Amino acid sequence: MELHLAGKTVIVTGSGSNIGRAIAHTFAGEGARVVIADISAKDGLRVADEIKTSGARALFVQVDVTRPDQIEAMVSRVIEELGRIDVLVNNAGWDHLGLFIDKPREEWVREVDINFWSVINCTRAVLGHMIEQKSGAIVNVSSDAGRMGEYQEAVYSGCKGGVIAMTKAIAREVGCHGIRLNAVCPGATVGAPEDYGDSSMWRTSDMSRLLTAEAQEKMKKAYPLRRVGTPQDIARSVVFLSSDAASWVTGQTLSVSGGYTMM
Ligand SMILES: NC(=O)c1ccc[n+]([C@@H]2O[C@H](COP(=O)([O-])OP(=O)(O)OC[C@H]3O[C@@H](n4cnc5c(N)ncnc54)[C@H](O)[C@@H]3O)[C@@H](O)[C@H]2O)c1
Numbered sequence: 001m002e003l004h005l006a007g008k009t010v011i012v013t014g015s016g017s018n019i020g021r022a023i024a025h026t027f028a029g030e031g032a033r034v035v036i037a038d039i040s041a042k043d044g045l046r047v048a049d050e051i052k053t054s055g056a057r058a059l060f061v062q063v064d065v066t067r068p069d070q071i072e073a074m075v076s077r078v079i080e081e082l083g084r085i086d087v088l089v090n091n092a093g094w095d096h097l098g099l100f101i102d103k104p105r106e107e108w109v110r111e112v113d114i115n116f117w118s119v120i121n122c123t124r125a126v127l128g129h130m131i132e133q134k135s136g137a138i139v140n141v142s143s144d145a146g147r148m149g150e151y152q153e154a155v156y157s158g159c160k161g162g163v164i165a166m167t168k169a170i171a172r173e174v175g176c177h178g179i180r181l182n183a184v185c186p187g188a189t190v191g192a193p194e195d196y197g198d199s200s201m202w203r204t205s206d207m208s209r210l211l212t213a214e215a216q217e218k219m220k221k222a223y224p225l226r227r228v229g230t231p232q233d234i235a236r237s238v239v240f241l242s243s244d245a246a247s248w249v250t251g252q253t254l255s256v257s258g259g260y261t262m263m
Pocket of ligand 1: 063188
């Protein structure tokens with residue numbers, strides 16, 4: 001199957017770690033030029049170096065996706081250096097487990113900023129350019145939490161549900177310009193130790209308590225396929241939806257979660 005991604009310019013937010021890193025590597029493997037857009041210079045540069053070492057083209061841009069000014073600057077730089085933007089993957093996200101009733105307001109604000117505002121900001125920043133070139137694909141990394149509402153992830157679930165609805169709404173508005181938007185919903189996705197950047201939520205928030213052998217065994221039982229996901233499982237679906245192989249697919253929500261949700 002031809003994906004026709006060779007030479008395309010792809011921005012992947014949050015690609016310094018885990019799922020985003022695997023998405024960036026998978027695009028690079030298809031010959032795309034990948035922009036590693038991450039708030040962490042250390043993690044982003046590591047992934048850009050890995051890709052360059054493999055012989056593909058990568059550009060690291062340090063950006064906080066909650067900051068529209070920084071995103072505008074990134075988009076201008078990418079167009080200046082690489083000439084166009086064919087694909088945007090809104091992957092950056094953040095979570096911290098806790099009951100809704102116990103969480104401080106600052107944590108909700110951070111969750112909404114990173115999981116929802118980031119998608120609004122980055123999508124708006126590339127759309128004008130994509131409309132002008134009459135083509136583009138955007139894939140939003142949501143979550144199964146956004147389809148079913150997850151325990152101790154209330155505001156995060158709300159943001160991810162919002163991302164799914166917004167994906168469909170914008171897909172209706174820009175389909176006439178040749179632009180497609182789809183959402184991918186990972187289930188629990190666990191990388192190898194080297195997959196995680198230092199700034200990963202799996203290292204810096206209490207999400208790390210889901211990485212113990214005991215927690216993993218318990219989690220697997222909730223999945224019909226009896227395993228948790230790998231970053232590569234998610235990356236393959238994101239790359240497919242970004243490619244010409246999915247040219248008749250827009251406004252869709254794909255769970256990549258071993259059958260955890262079926263809807
Ligand atoms: N891993 C899972 O089990 C899982 C499940 C469902 C959904 N998801 C979603 O998948 C996406 C990636 O998850 P992950 O497990 O790879 O997370 P991760 O924490 O390992 O990686 C997230 C990356 O985003 C970057 N980032 C964080 N805030 C940023 C900001 N403000 N600006 C720019 N970059 C920023 C971090 O530096 C990091 O490199 C997220 O949207 C997450 O909600 C993950």
